[in-house]
Amino acid sequence: MRMLLMSLSGLSLSISLHPPPAAQCRYALGMEDGTIPDSDITASSAWSDSTEAKHGRLSTGEGDGAWCPAGAVFPSGSEYLQVDLHKLHFLALVGTQGRHADGHGQEFARSYRLRYSRDGVKWITWKDRWSQDVVSGNKNTYDIVLKDLGPPIVARMVRFYPLADRVMSVCLRVELYGCLWNDGLKAYTAPVGHVMQLPGMPVYLxxxxxDGSTEQGMQFGGLGQLCDGVLGGDDFIQTKELRVWPGYDYLGWSREALGQGSVDIEFDFEKPRVFHNMQVHSNNRHTQGVRVFSKVECLFKPGILQPWSSPALTLPVPLEDLKDPSSRPISLPLGGRLAQILLCKFYFADRWLLISEISFISDCTNHIRLIHICNFQAIEHKYNNLILYFPSLWPEFASVTLKTGLPVAKDDSSNTAILIGCLVGIILLLLAVIARLRSLFLNLSVSSTLSDLFPSACGLDMEKGFHPAQEEPPPYPGSPPYPSVSPPVSPPLPPSVPHYAEADIVSLQGVSGNNTYAVPALASSSPGADAAPLPELPRQCLIFKEKLGEGQFGEVHLCEIENPQDLPNLEFPFNVRKGRPLLVAVKILRPDASKNARNDFLKEVKILSRLKDPNIIRLLGVCVSSDPLCMVTEYMECGDLNQYLSHRVLLDKTGPSHNISTISYPALISMASQIASGMKFLASLNFVHRDLATRNCLVGERHIKIADFGMSRNLYAGDYYRIQGRAVLPIRWMAWECILMGKFTTASDVWAFGVTLWEMLSVCQEQPYSNLTDEQVIDNAGEFFRDQGRQVYLSRPAVCPQGLYELMLSCWNRDCKLRPSFAYIHSFLTEDAMNMV
Known part of the structure; x- marks a missing residue:
């Protein structure tokens, strides 16, 4: 039985993190009784309004009596009904039912698949203990069919995919049974188990x-038998499950096969916790070379950006009674250490080490966080503008959600009544606050910008379009402490502070369709002051190859200069053999462009003339003596990085085939290091790119260079979100403060770099957040603002080491000041690349 101890002062929750046995964790989670709201039940499609997702509740008959997808279900099963529980739950049972509709319904699902997710990004197909993923469903429209989940699921979101052996119509009602997964353990990393060869019997450990990934003998990113609540017996050959193989209840390792004296297991939790005790259920059948571990050494990380604690906590195991071959739980005191990530080394005492379960006893503190309103009149005046830009945020801002989780498993403890009474009192207080807020919000004005609503966010002055050089984010991991659960909000700067050029979202796109850099006001007023005059190039030397893209007032063309050495005013040292043409991109302003567009075009010429770095596309010359105005920039022979990578596979994934272009992991890191170097240069000038992505990086024989015209290309139209027909935004690469406030900074470029790095390690096989619609991406930005633990991050690519993924996560830190600098990122990647040489 779990123990719940609530204190009114800090709402401190003391939890025994032992996985709940499936037999004791079978509470209905709220489909039937309405605890799960309609908004958390969605579907791929619906036949009509009367059969939409919200009607897919077990034993209810609203609407036409069930959820029914819009079309017939094919054997592949692409239609789904989704339930979002918002918190991790331990699911032991599911129930399904067809559409009865008082005897008028005829549709039901004879079978279905389950998929689940812990973060809303990575979806896992549930399989039973024999690797079968098809679940037997209903035989009629009215009976409820319950399915025990073996193994159980730990998930936040669940999808039901109805199946059919032929094309047919189906309808579905469902319920989920389980309890809240208070453990907070979201993944563990461990070596793959080994096979023990006994006389005439292999034992698979x-x-x-x-449910995670397996690479090079390691399993990471998932959960499995170490936390499924099933304890192995004394004889590891015997199992508690029918029709499974010997050794099923244990995960085991051979000292000889592992090649080291310890088994290293890393535990990743959702949030930091204070750990008091670790309980390990281990086998001790010493007659077959299996013994309890001799000692454990544990390292603790308070957060993903923090270093491991030092020295390690060493925990010897008492040697008494080790001649008894019985399996046993071993309790290890952890001394109240704070950690989000634990790394524990279990040292061999014999040839084999077998573990069935690992659980923890810890304290976690939940804080009820309210938005601090420092200028309520400003909120009154600006609130409606937020609704106009992002209507999907209204329900969250119009109410206050108490973070005590979705349906909690029933508890027989006498403390329950006190707990419920306290929570009801808090809820009533919050309802009073809501009523007051709503009455005030009725008089809101619609006359200004989002940045006025939030005068300061994540350490930014919202009147600035970038961080000044002296405010460069501290190096990662750096000296700042691990970010608090609710970071303090900086006060707004006084009106006398000078304004820099405001990076308004509607000006992201330039006159030729490319994105334009955001620069300090001083630089934008005289951007070419320290740059040499640009050479005037003869138009006749430009040979048209193809049109790359276009904007409202101009176009971008791919051209060749046949003999660049014959143009002495091209001072850039091109490494082009004589007689070989030079590829260039030419931005052309249409002759009928407005005066403002002409001025913007010339301003862009001056800005780009300052960018002289080996990893930035360079402006080579101009044609401005007559119309149409042109600027000529470098172009790389291998095209853009997105297309370059999407036609390749990682070197270790190709197998024997020699017909597929490959790329190695070290090559990817080298490319990423060059991109970071170019961005470091931009940051040194306080220039903000605003559209960093693989589509805006060009590939040469040896170099990667950052460009700016991916936005103008129809090929990448799907990467941009159009606002009211005026502007296109690369929202899947944008930091939350860019989406919500239209403010672009060096720190938001760091966010985009993290997404670009994710693209590269995924070999550009999918769009970031490919499972989310554009509106859901915007909603996710709102979750980052609210910071209630519901925001969704991109998942770790299969080939990405944990350390590199932690670098990505640091790029996506809610607090921009805690994101790493490009100087640090470049140093990190350069060192990583050197270590692989």
Whole structure:
């Protein structure tokens, strides 16, 4: 039985992190009784309004009696009904039902698949203990069919995919049964289990239900048999499950096969916790070379950006009674250490080490966080503008959600009544606050910008379009402490502070369709002051090849200069053999462009003339003596990085085929290091790119260079979100403060770099957040603002080491001041690349 101890002062929750046995964790989670709201039940499609997702509740008959997808279900099963529980839950059972509709319904699902997610990004197909993923469903429209989940699921979101052996119509009602996963453990990383060869019998000691990834002998990013609540017996050959193989209940390792004296297991939790005790259920059948570990060494990380604690906590295991071959729980005191990530080394005492379960006892503190309103009149005046830009945020801002989780498992403890009474009192207080807020919001004006609503966010002055050089984010991991649960809001700067050029979202796109850099006001007023005059190039030397893209007032063309050495005013040292043409991109302003567009074009010429770095596309010359105005920039022979990578596979994934272009992991890191170097140069000038992505990086034989015309290309139209027909935004690469406030900074470029790095390690096989619509991406930005633990991050690519993924996560830190600088990122990647040489 879990123990719940609530204190009114800090709402401190003391939890025994032992996985709940499936037999004790079978509470209906709220489909039938309405605890799960309609808004958390969605579907791929619906036949009509009367059969939409919200009607897919077990034993209810609203609407036409069930959820029914718009079309017939094919054997592949692409239609789904989704339930979002908002918190991780331990799911032991599911129930399904067809559409009865008082005897008028005829549709039901004879079978279905389950998919689940812990973060809303990575979706996992549930399989039973024999790797079967099809679940038997209903035989009529009215009976409820319950399915025990073996293995159980730990998930926040669940999808039901109805199946059919032929094309047919189906309808579905569902319920989920389980309890809140208070453990907070979201993944563990461990070596793959080994096979023990006994006379006439192989014993498979693998983690057969692990739902993460496996690479080079390691399992990471998932959960499995070490936390499924099933304890192995004394004889590891015997199992508690029918029709499974010997050794099923244990995960085991051979000292000889592992090649080291310890088994290293890393535990990743959702949030930091204070750990008091670790309980390990281990086998001790010493007659077959299996013994309890001799000692454990544990390292603790308070957060993903923090270093490991030093020295390690060493925990010896008492040697008494080790001649008894019985399996046993071993309790290890952890001394109240604070950690979000634990790394524990279990040292061998014999040839084999077998573990069935690992659980923890810890304290976690939940804080009820309210938005501090420092200028309520400003909120009154600006609130409606937020609704106009992002209507999907209205329900969250118009109400206050108490973070105590979705339906909690029933508890027989006498403390329950006190707990409920306290929570009801808090809720009533919050309802009073809501009523007051709503009455005030009725008089809101619609006359100004989002940045006025939030005068300061994540350490930014919202009147600035970038960080000044002296405010460069501290190096990662750096000296700042791990960010608090609710970072303090900086006060707004006084009106006397000078304004820099405001990076308004509607001016992101330039006259030729490319994105334009955001620069300090001083630089934008005289951007070419320290740059040499640009050479005037003869138009006849430009040979048209193809049109790359276009904007409202101009176009971008791919051209060749046949003999660049014959143009002495091209001072850039091109490494082009004589007789070989030079590829260039030419931005052309249409002769009928407005005067403002002409001025913007010339301003862009001056800005780009300052960018002289080996990893930035350079402006080579101009044609401005007559119309149409042109600027000529470098272009790289291998095209853009997105297309370059999407036609390749990682070197270790190709197998024997020699017909597929490959790229190695070290090559990817080298490319990323060059991009970071170019961005470091931009940051040194306080220039903000605003559209960093693989589509805006060009590939040469040896170099990667950052460009700016990916936005103008129809090929990448799907990467941009159009606002009211006026502007296009690369929202899947944009930091939350860019989406919500239209403010672009060096720190938001760091965010985009993290997404670009994710693209590269995924070999550009999918768009970031490919499972989310554009509106859901915007909603996710709202979750970052609210900071209630519901924001969705891009998942770790299969080939990405944990350290590099932690660098990505640091780029996506809610607090921009805690994001790493490009100087640090470049140093990190350069060192990583050197270590692989």
């Amino acid at each position: 693998n983690d057969s239900t692990y």
